[in-house]
Structure formats: structure tokens, C-alpha cells
Amino acid sequence: MKALLLSSSPRYDGNSTTLAKHVAIGLEEAGHVTEFQHTHDIVSTFLRDCRTCRHPNGECAITDDFRDVFFNHFLPADGLIVATPIYWYGMSAQLKAFFDRMFCYVAASHPWSSETIERMQRKRIGLVLSSEETFPTVSTAITHQIQEYSRYTQSCFVGVVHGYGNARGEVARDPNDPMAAAKKFGRTFFDAHATDFRIDTPRPARVWNQEPGV
Numbered sequence: 001m002k003a004l005l006l007s008s009s010p011r012y013d014g015n016s017t018t019l020a021k022h023v024a025i026g027l028e029e030a031g032h033v034t035e036f037q038h039t040h041d042i043v044s045t046f047l048r049d050c051r052t053c054r055h056p057n058g059e060c061a062i063t064d065d066f067r068d069v070f071f072n073h074f075l076p077a078d079g080l081i082v083a084t085p086i087y088w089y090g091m092s093a094q095l096k097a098f099f100d101r102m103f104c105y106v107a108a109s110h111p112w113s114s115e116t117i118e119r120m121q122r123k124r125i126g127l128v129l130s131s132e133e134t135f136p137t138v139s140t141a142i143t144h145q146i147q148e149y150s151r152y153t154q155s156c157f158v159g160v161v162h163g164y165g166n167a168r169g170e171v172a173r174d175p176n177d178p179m180a181a182a183k184k185f186g187r188t189f190f191d192a193h194a195t196d197f198r199i200d201t202p203r204p205a206r207v208w209n210q211e212p213g214v
């Protein structure tokens with residue numbers, strides 16, 4: 001399988017990127033093709049008013065690497081893992097801009113929007129977080145947003161790796177060992193049991209295989 005890892009801290013050697021790199025190690029150990037990108041290198045500005053910004057052929061007029069990464073790395077991937085520091089209880093502006101900029105290519109006014117919408121669907125999605133604070137709901141807003149994105153695109157939100165630290169690389173000292181969790185997350189990303197049922201979803205009565213006779 002093919003995974004795109006998108007790291008969105010402006011710190012190239014920061015906590016969320018360190019965790020994302022461990023996810024990449026796990027993915028590679030499991031034999032998956034893994035690409036690592038930093039939003040900082042790709043997205044130079046926010047979404048603009050497409051109606052006034054677009055070229056006459058429907059293409060986005062912003063000249064940065066978003067288009068290349070979106071079409072040649074994100075759409076062909078089977079899985080997307082986004083990494084972000086928690087900023088003001090949400091995701092980084094860089095990551096939000098990456099999601100927002102997709103709009104240019106899914107809007108009906110873009111010539112290939114139907115094909116693009118089809119190719120955005122049914123991916124596996126992962127989330128990697130770092131934060132200073134540890135209270136359980138510090139990540140609620142981001143987790144919810146990624147869940148809604150996954151639902152909207154008929155994707156599967158596989159799970160979250162969250163490490164704690166503030167100074168650059170401090171996450172390595174987190175006694176919960178999120179680096180090990182990140183590696184394991186990467187190793188199992190494409191096979192892990194991940195469900196989000198609808199009322200009529202066919203499923204067995206048990207979640208895990210039972211020993212015979214149990």
C-alpha cells in the first residue's frame with residue numbers, strides 16, 4: 001500500500017514530526033511505500049476566492065507545490081497520515097490550509113472535479129499529535145475534525161498517536177513512549193481493526209475472534 005505522511009509543524013525537528021517519522025519507520029517495516037512531506041514546503045498561502053483567483057481553464061492560480069502534492073502524492077495514496085502540533089486546541093494553520101486548498105479542485109467549477117472527488121474517497125486516515133498539555137480533551141476538536149473529514153470522504157479514521165512535550169524533540173522523554181506507539185501505528189496502519197458502523201452495517205456479534213467453545 002502507499003501512504004502519504006504530511007507533517008505540519010513549522011519545526012522540521014519538532015515533536016510532531018519526530019512522531020510522524022516513527023510512523024514512517026513502522027510503515028516501511030511493514031513493507032508499505034511511504035512518502036513524507038512537510039506542509040511548510042508545499043503550502044505558501046491560504047485558500048483565496050476561487051472565483052477571482054482561478055485561471056480561465058479552472059486551475060488554481062497560486063504558484064506553490066500544493067497542486068503537485070495533491071495530484072501526484074495525495075490522490076494516488078491509499079492512506080493519509082497527518083501530523084500536527086496542537087495550536088490553540090486545534091490543528092496548525094499549515095495543515096488547515098492544506099485541507100482548505102483541496103476546495104479548488106473539488107469545486108464543481110474545476111474541470112476534473114468529479115474524478116478528483118472519486119479519488120479522494122475511501123482512504124485510511126491517521127492522526128499524529130503533540131502538545132504541551134495532557135488533559136484528555138485537549139485533542140477533542142482536532143480528532144472530531146478529522147473524524148468528520150473521514151466520514152465526509154467515506155474514509156476510515158484508523159486512530160491517533162499523541163505524544164507530550166514542548167521543547168523541540170522533548171516528546172522523546174515522554175514516559176508513555178509515544179515513539180514506540182507511533183512505530184506500531186505505522187506497522188499496523190493498513191491492517192488495524194477500525195470500525196464506524198451504520199445501523200444496517202452487517203457485522204458479527206463479537207469484535208474479536210473467540211477461542212473455540214468460548
Ligand SMILES: Cc1cc2nc3c(=O)[nH]c(=O)nc-3n(C[C@H](O)[C@H](O)[C@H](O)COP(=O)(O)O)c2cc1C
Nearest residue numbers: 009014015016085086087088089130131132133166
Ligand atoms: C501557536 C502555539 C499554540 C499552542 N497551543 C497549544 C495548546 O492549545 N495546547 C497545548 O497543549 N499546547 C499548545 N502549544 C504547544 C505545542 O503544542 C507543543 O509545544 C508541541 O509539542 C509542539 O509541536 P512541534 O514540536 O511539532 O511543533 C502551542 C504552541 C504554539 C507555538
